[in-house]
Amino acid sequence: MDRVKTGISGLDEMLNGGIPAGRHVALYGGPGTGKTSFCFEYLYRGAKMGENGLYISLEETPDDIFENMKTTFPLFTDTAQLAAEKKLEVVKPNQIDLENVANLLEDRIASNNIKRAVIDSATMIRLTFKSDTEYRQTLFEFLSLLRNLDVTSLTTLEASTAKRDEMKFDIEHFVMDGIINLYNLDREDRRVRALEIMKMRGTDHSREMVPFKVTPSGIKVYVGEKVF
Numbered sequence: 001m002d003r004v005k006t007g008i009s010g011l012d013e014m015l016n017g018g019i020p021a022g023r024h025v026a027l028y029g030g031p032g033t034g035k036t037s038f039c040f041e042y043l044y045r046g047a048k049m050g051e052n053g054l055y056i057s058l059e060e061t062p063d064d065i066f067e068n069m070k071t072t073f074p075l076f077t078d079t080a081q082l083a084a085e086k087k088l089e090v091v092k093p094n095q096i097d098l099e100n101v102a103n104l105l106e107d108r109i110a111s112n113n114i115k116r117a118v119i120d121s122a123t124m125i126r127l128t129f130k131s132d133t134e135y136r137q138t139l140f141e142f143l144s145l146l147r148n149l150d151v152t153s154l155t156t157l158e159a160s161t162a163k164r165d166e167m168k169f170d171i172e173h174f175v176m177d178g179i180i181n182l183y184n185l186d187r188e189d190r191r192v193r194a195l196e197i198m199k200m201r202g203t204d205h206s207r208e209m210v211p212f213k214v215t216p217s218g219i220k221v222y223v224g225e226k227v228f
């Protein structure tokens with residue numbers, strides 16, 4: 001089976017080599033848990049490996065994303081170059097509906113051979129639906145469409161809490177191929193970032209909750225280490 005290496009230190013090991021190619025994974029986490037940073041590094045590492053990436057940002061402008069990521073990852077010194085070469089595209093659609101996002105994806109895949117995609121965040125899209133049933137149906141159709149495209153994607157989902165025991169299952173958890181949960185945990189006098197792979201169709205994977213850090217040279221996932 002083909003796998004797409006995220007390139008994020010430690011994460012591919014947890015995934016037994018990477019995300020199964022063509023799958024669509026949700027990154028689920030509370031505010032500030034590192035969703036955007038994960039997505040950006042996924043595309044950055046891909047671009048460096050020769051796989052073009054498209055970042056569909058539904059809230060922040062491309063300038064915001066590049067500026068924020070410059071402070072988060074100061075050692076990614078070639079992002080502007082990769083962007084200029086269209087290996088790392090960041091776009092903010094005018095409309096936030098799924099049809100528009102799907103069209104944008106199809107267009108960029110056809111014209112720029114996009115292999116990795118990010119949608120940040122699906123929570124914005126959900127707000128445009130009147131009912132959960134309608135949203136679930138449309139999301140399902142959207143994923144069917146994505147499955148016909150040769151792309152491996154990450155979609156962020158905003159959890160209303162950063163606490164593990166308060167997280168609940170949402171519609172997206174059932175339709176997505178994989179779920180990675182990001183946490184910002186209280187540990188006595190400090191906060192600890194942690195993640196776990198909750199599900200990943202098509203591959204075995206680690207089920208441990210492990211700590212991670214956002215460092216200037218990229219995210220480091222500490223496989224085999226305990227959060228406590």
Ligand SMILES: Nc1ncnc2c1ncn2[C@@H]1O[C@H](COP(=O)(O)OP(=O)(O)OP(=O)(O)O)[C@@H](O)[C@H]1O
Binds near residue numbers: 032033034037
């Ligand atoms: N230069 C930096 N060094 C270390 N940590 C940083 C740096 N810049 C940002 N961070 C941390 O990263 C967090 C934001 O990460 P990110 O934007 O990836 O999270 P997010 O889950 O996308 O947030 P949001 O819910 O706002 O979309 C900040 O809250 C901050 O703690």
Ligand SMILES: [Mg+2]
Binds near residue numbers: 035036037120
């Ligand atoms: Mg974000």
